[in-house]
Amino acid sequence: MSKFKILIVEDDVVLRELLEFLLQREGYETHCCNDGSEAQDWLRGSTPDLVLLDLQLPIISGAQLIQWLRNREPSRAVPILVLTSLQDDDDIANALDSGANDYMVKPFQPKELQARLRKLLNIQSQKRSFS
Template sequence: MNHKKQILVAEHDTTLRELLEYLLQRQGYAIESVSDGEFAKRQLMSHKTYDLVILDLLLPIVSGSQLLKWLRDYETHRHMPVLILTDLQDDDDIADALDAGADDYMIKPFQPKELQARIRKLLRIKKD
C-alpha cells in the first residue's frame, strides 16, 4: 500500500495557497490548506499527524512563529518537520525561526523545483 504523504499548508495568500496545492498535488502529496494560524492549530489538534507542515510566518490570528512554538511544545507534534515559507528575509527572522525549531526556511518568491527538493529532503528525514 502506497501511503500518500500528508502535508498541511498554512498560507494567508489565497493565490499562493492554491498554487502550492496544485504543485504539491501534482507531486502526489495529499494536501490540506488553511489561511490562518488558528485554523492550522485546530487542524493539527484534530488530525492524527502530518508528514510535513509548510508554514508562513505572517499568518493572521495566530502567527506562524506562535504556531511553530506551539508545535514544538506539543508532545505529539514535536518532531513533525516544518518548512517555513515566508516573505520575511531579515537575518533575525530566519535565525529566530530556525532556533525555534523550524527544519528549513525559504523566502518568497520561491522556485518550485527548489521547494520540491527541500520537501523531499524533509520527508526523507522523517522515517521513525
C-alpha cells in the first residue's frame, strides 16, 4: 500500500513545519500550502487522501476552501480535518455543516491529532475498497 498523501493548509510557518514533521514521522507523504489560493492551485492537479486545514487563512479562507473542495468531483469525498484556533460553537458547527469531517482546536495534542487522522484515513480506505 502506498503512503497516504496529506495536504496541510496552514499560514503559520512554525506550525506548518511542525505538522509536516509529525506527519512525515508517521509515514505520511505531505504537501504544504500557505493559503487557500495556493491550495486550490495545487488541488487542480492533485487529489490528496486527506486535507488538514486551518480556517483563518489569507486570500481564500478555510471555510471557502471547504466549500470549493465539496463542489468539485475529484475532492468531494476527500476527508477534511480542520485544525484551527477558532473555538466558538458557531465556527465548529459551520465548518462541520459545510463539509469538514472533523474539527480540532489549537493548541492540539499530537497523539490526538494522529488518532483522528488515522480514523479518517481508515474510513476513507474502507470506502475505497467497497467501491
